[in-house]
Every structure is written in structure tokens, then in C-alpha cells.
Amino acid sequence: MYDDLFKTIGNDLLYASFERLVANAAVETTKDLEQQAKQLSESAYANISQSYGSSTDAFISQQLNSLGYKGVDEFETYWLDYLKVQEITKAYYEKDIDKYIASLIKDQQARLVSHILVTMEDSEKPTEDEMKKVKEIETALANGTSFEDVAKKHSADGSAQNGGKLGYVDKNTNFVKEFLDASLKAETGVVTDWVKTEFGWHKILVTSTSAEDMKKDKDLRDSIYSAIETAQPKIRYTIMWEKANELKIEFPDKEIKEKLMKIMEIEE
Amino acid sequence: MKKLLTSLCACLLLVGLSGCSDASADISDGNKVLMKIGNSTVTKEDMYVSLTNYGSITPLINAVTEKIVEKEVPITDDMYDEAKEAIEATKKYFGEKWDEYLKDSLGYDSEEAYINERVIFTVRAERLSKKYIKENYKALDTKYRPMKVQILEAESKEKAEQALKAIKDGATFEDAIKSYGKDTTYKGSIELIHSDSTTPKVVFTTARSMDNGKLSAILEDANTNAYYIVKMIEADSTKFKEDAINSLAQINEIADEAFIHYLTKYDFKIYDVTFYNLLKEQKEEYLVNN
Numbered sequence: 001m002y003d004d005l006f007k008t009i010g011n012d013l014l015y016a017s018f019e020r021l022v023a024n025a026a027v028e029t030t031k032d033l034e035q036q037a038k039q040l041s042e043s044a045y046a047n048i049s050q051s052y053g054s055s056t057d058a059f060i061s062q063q064l065n066s067l068g069y070k071g072v073d074e075f076e077t078y079w080l081d082y083l084k085v086q087e088i089t090k091a092y093y094e095k096d097i098d099k100y101i102a103s104l105i106k107d108q109q110a111r112l113v114s115h116i117l118v119t120m121e122d123s124e125k126p127t128e129d130e131m132k133k134v135k136e137i138e139t140a141l142a143n144g145t146s147f148e149d150v151a152k153k154h155s156a157d158g159s160a161q162n163g164g165k166l167g168y169v170d171k172n173t174n175f176v177k178e179f180l181d182a183s184l185k186a187e188t189g190v191v192t193d194w195v196k197t198e199f200g201w202h203k204i205l206v207t208s209t210s211a212e213d214m215k216k217d218k219d220l221r222d223s224i225y226s227a228i229e230t231a232q233p234k235i236r237y238t239i240m241w242e243k244a245n246e247l248k249i250e251f252p253d254k255e256i257k258e259k260l261m262k263i264m265e266i267e268e
Numbered sequence: 269m270k271k272l273l274t275s276l277c278a279c280l281l282l283v284g285l286s287g288c289s290d291a292s293a294d295i296s297d298g299n300k301v302l303m304k305i306g307n308s309t310v311t312k313e314d315m316y317v318s319l320t321n322y323g324s325i326t327p328l329i330n331a332v333t334e335k336i337v338e339k340e341v342p343i344t345d346d347m348y349d350e351a352k353e354a355i356e357a358t359k360k361y362f363g364e365k366w367d368e369y370l371k372d373s374l375g376y377d378s379e380e381a382y383i384n385e386r387v388i389f390t391v392r393a394e395r396l397s398k399k400y401i402k403e404n405y406k407a408l409d410t411k412y413r414p415m416k417v418q419i420l421e422a423e424s425k426e427k428a429e430q431a432l433k434a435i436k437d438g439a440t441f442e443d444a445i446k447s448y449g450k451d452t453t454y455k456g457s458i459e460l461i462h463s464d465s466t467t468p469k470v471v472f473t474t475a476r477s478m479d480n481g482k483l484s485a486i487l488e489d490a491n492t493n494a495y496y497i498v499k500m501i502e503a504d505s506t507k508f509k510e511d512a513i514n515s516l517a518q519i520n521e522i523a524d525e526a527f528i529h530y531l532t533k534y535d536f537k538i539y540d541v542t543f544y545n546l547l548k549e550q551k552e553e554y555l556v557n558n
Contacts (some may be wrong), residue, residue: 069321251302
């Protein structure tokens with residue numbers, strides 16, 4: 001029965017065990033990492049408990065069980081392992097960050113995007129008050145006020161305080177279709193016409209498609225790492241496999257090695 | 269060493285089980301190292317602990333079902349046709365990306381492997397329920413009372429009366445629905461209903477005492493303020509037994525009843541406390557021998 005179960009769910013658990021083994025061999029557990037893991041764990045717990053209430057422990061345990069952890073008591077351990085894997089993958093990307101950013105620009109239409117939003121109940125039928133805001137924004141832009149300043153003063157979402165900056169966007173970014181399509185079509189430095197979405201009307205500005213700009217802004221790094229992983233879903237396997245070999249991993253059972261390589265689609 | 273998790277004693281041999289009535293049977297080679305970096309290892313026992321902690325009973329139920337279908341539902345050629353038909357809608361949905369979905373999301377190298385390793389199992393599991401229904405048809409027929417009927421739904425009594433008159437004057441159900449009825453649920457075609465289907469209670473209760481070809485009076489569902497007319501097409505389900513079996517097989521209660529029947533037949537026992545607790549929490553009725 002063990003073998004039957006292993007056949008059904010073993011792949012996920014085998015890879016999870018492999019990744020934990022490699023991450024823990026490659027990255028030392030420091031006090032700083034432990035502290036970060038504790039914070040992530042507490043923050044995630046608080047978020048999950050908003051939806052799951054008294055079932056939070058059971059929900060987290062279920063999720064952790066499916067990754068090979070014993071349950072909620074190992075929530076911090078899960079985050080510690082997560083941070084270690086992040087450390088390995090980030091170091092891998094940073095070695096060739098220029099190459100990755102260039103590839104994102106060329107193949108994924110990477111760009112930096114800002115917007116100004118007028119929220120509306122129904123973007124097809126704006127109210128008088130909503131149209132008044134639209135006019136104020138149009139006038140301010142026409143009078144030469146910078147996009148950033150207009151966004152700060154008038155935009156109706158959280159990005160306003162940063163001058164409307166949404167940061168890194170590419171063709172895989174999870175935005176509503178109308179907004180993403182307009183962001184990808186927009187010319188750099190040219191404010192678009194109003195774009196209607198379920199949230200209201202947007203003015204969009206592509207502020208840069210330059211690799212240099214993307215590289216120098218360290219706040220964009222996490223978005224860029226995510227974009228690399230979205231564009232190359234198997235890259236994590238390659239990174240962990242290379243790291244495992246660097247650490248001289250041994251597989252006394254040849255079949256396990258073959259099974260793992262098949263899961264990761266790695267060829268020697 | 270951990271105890272082996274389950275046994276389907278008597279008939280089913282379990283890999284690694286040293287004796288099927290032995291509650292303290294061990295997982296074989298628990299100390300075997302699967303991978304190693306320096307002094308850190310992952311052993312077969314570590315994987316076993318992960319498997320028992322998995323948290324969902326689905327893999328266990330699937331593994332047990334595989335053992336049962338091996339005994340009860342031999343693979344036949346027509347199952348491959350059924351399997352191909354079963355994946356057709358998904359294939360169509362993914363179109364050119366089907367191979368990519370198969371490989372990346374489902375984890376199969378080819379459609380053939382997916383059918384052989386997964387879909388055929390699903391087909392066999394469905395046939396297991398159908399086999400149980402066939403063997404217990406009389407009792408299930410009495411309990412669920414499958415019938416073939418035509419149903420017309422109207423929003424007011426007045427429209428229902430007009431529809432009834434039109435039908436009595438020779439209009440088809442389809443035409444009467446177009447003129448006077450509401451076609452969101454019933455469009456006039458022949459429906460297979462049973463006590464577990466979503467048919468309004470008043471319709472089912474009335475239909476079960478009707479003879480073939482008979483037309484009901486106007487029926488009112490007091491809960492929804494909707495009005496119905498029902499015509500009995502075939503009251504004897506043995507006349508459409510295959511359709512009835514297919515329909516009954518979709519009822520969760522029957523699928524559970526069937527599974528429990530086979531668990532009992534093969535003396536299903538759980539020895540592992542983790543799996544025992546999971547089943548007790550999620551599907552206590554499957555603990556047929558504990």
C-alpha cells in the first residue's frame with residue numbers, strides 16, 4: 001500500500017523532500033532568517049485566520065501536510081525552508097540579472113507602468129461627480145502638471161502616494177485584460193486615452209522599457225524574480241538540481257534519481 | 269518502524285505487508301536512504317511519514333479503489349473508447365495546448381500514458397458503482413424510482429391552464445412550452461427523473477403514481493410559486509435499465525453505499541492511526557471493520 005500511495009502522491013512529496021534537503025544543506029539557518037521566518041509565519045497566520053477563523057490551524061495543517069510537513073507546528077519551519085529556497089534562486093538570478101531582464105523585455109514585453117484611476121460604480125455610465133474628476137485630471141495634464149503629481153493628487157487607489165507607480169508589468173501580469181492590453185500597447189512616455197475597466201477609468205503611462213531602469217530600482221527585484229519564474233516555470237527545478245549537484249547529492253537508489261529527474265524534466 | 273497502513277485482507281495482497289492479518293506489519297526497508305547530502309538524508313521511512321501526514325483521504329481511497337477494481341472490474345477494450353470519449357471535452361478546451369497541459373499540469377508524457385494510468389482507473393471506478401447498482405437493482409429501483417417523463421413549467425396558473433389545454437388539444441410539450449411555459453429548466457424533451465434528482469417534489473410525488481401516457485393536472489410548487497404539468501412516458505425503469513443505471517450512478521449516496529459494500533466484502537481494515545483518524549474525521553462510514 002505504501003508503494004501504491006507513493007505512486008499516487010509520491011512525486012510531489014519526493015520533490016518537496018529533495019528541495020528541503022538541498023535548501024537546508026545549502027543555506028545555513030541564521031538568527032536573521034529565523035526572525036524573518038517567524039514574521040512571515042505570523043503574518044500569514046493572521047491573514048489566513050481572517051478567512052478561516054477557528055479552522056485556521058486545520059487549514060494550515062492540511063496545506064503543510066500536502067508538502068510533507070507534520071502540521072501547523074511546522075509553519076515557521078515551512079517559511080524558513082521557503083526563505084532558504086528564495087536565497088538560492090535569487091542568487092542564481094542575480095548572477096545573470098542583465099540577461100534575464102533583457103529576455104523579459106524582448107520576450108515578455110516588460111515595462112514600468114504608472115496609472116491614474118477614477119473609480120466608478122459603472123464605467124459605462126459615469127456619474128456627474130465621476131465625470132468632474134475626469135475633467136479635473138484632463139485639465140491638470142493638459143496644463144503640464146506631471147503625471148506623477150496628478151496621480152498623487154487625484155488617483156483613487158493605493159498607488160497614488162507613489163505617483164501612480166504600479167512598477168513592473170509584462171504580458172503575464174495578472175491585471176484585468178483591458179488594462180493589461182492598453183499597458184502593453186502604450187508608447188513609452190505617452191499618456192494613454194482613458195481605459196475603461198471594472199474599476200473605473202484609467203490613464204496609463206509606460207514610464208520605461210529600459211533594462212537599466214529596471215535593474216537599478218531594487219524595489220522591482222521581487223517582481224522581476226517572479227516574472228522570470230512565470231516566464232520559465234521549470235527554472236526552479238534547474239536551479240535546485242544544479243545546487244544539489246554542487247553539494248554532491250548522492251542517490252543510493254538509482255530509481256529515485258531517475259524519478260526525480262523525470263519530475264523536474266532534467267536530462268543529464 | 270511504522271505499521272503498515274491498511275489491509276484489504278483475505279483477497280488483496282499489499283506490497284510490503286508481511287501478513288495481512290498482522291496489525292504490526294512493518295514498512296519494508298524503512299531505513300533505506302533515498303537521497304543524501306553530507307550527513308543529511310531522506311529515508312524511505314521519512315517519505316512514509318510524509319505520506320501518512322498527507323492530510324487528505326483521497327489518495328488512500330484511490331489506492332484502495334484500485335485494489336477493489338482489480339478484483340471486480342477487469343479491463344475491457346470498450347473502456348478505452350469510453351476513456352477517449354471522457355477526455356474529449358478537455359482536449360477540445362485546451363486545443364493546441366493539450367500536450368503542454370498533459371505534461372505540465374497532469375504530469376503525463378503522452379495521452380496514452382494518461383489514459384492507461386489515470387482515465388481507465390476512473391472508468392473502472394464508475395463501473396464498480398454500476399456493477400453494484402446492477403446487482404442491487406430491484407432495491408435501488410424501489411428506493412429511487414427512476415421514471416421517464418416530460419415536464420412543463422409555467423410562471424402562473426393561468427399560463428399553466430392554457431398550456432394544459434393546448435397539450436390536450438394535441439400540441440407537443442415543446443410547442444406548449446414555447447407558447448406558455450418557461451424553458452430555463454425544462455424544454456419539453458424526455459427527462460429521466462428519480463427521487464434524488466432536482467425535480468420539484470410535487471412533480472416527482474405525482475409522477476410516481478401515474479401510468480404511461482397519462483397527463484397530470486396542474487401542479488403547484490408552493491415553495492417557488494411555479495406551476496407544472498407532467499406526462500408519464502415510461503414508469504417501468506426496467507424498460508430503460510441502462511439509462512437508469514447511468515443516472516443512479518451519479519448519486520453520491522449510492523456511490524458511497526457501493527464503496528462500503530466492497531470494503532465490507534474485502535474486509536477492509538485500517539491499522540495506521542493517522543489514516544484511521546483521517547477517515548474517522550472525513551468518512552467514518554468507510555471504517556467498516558474498525
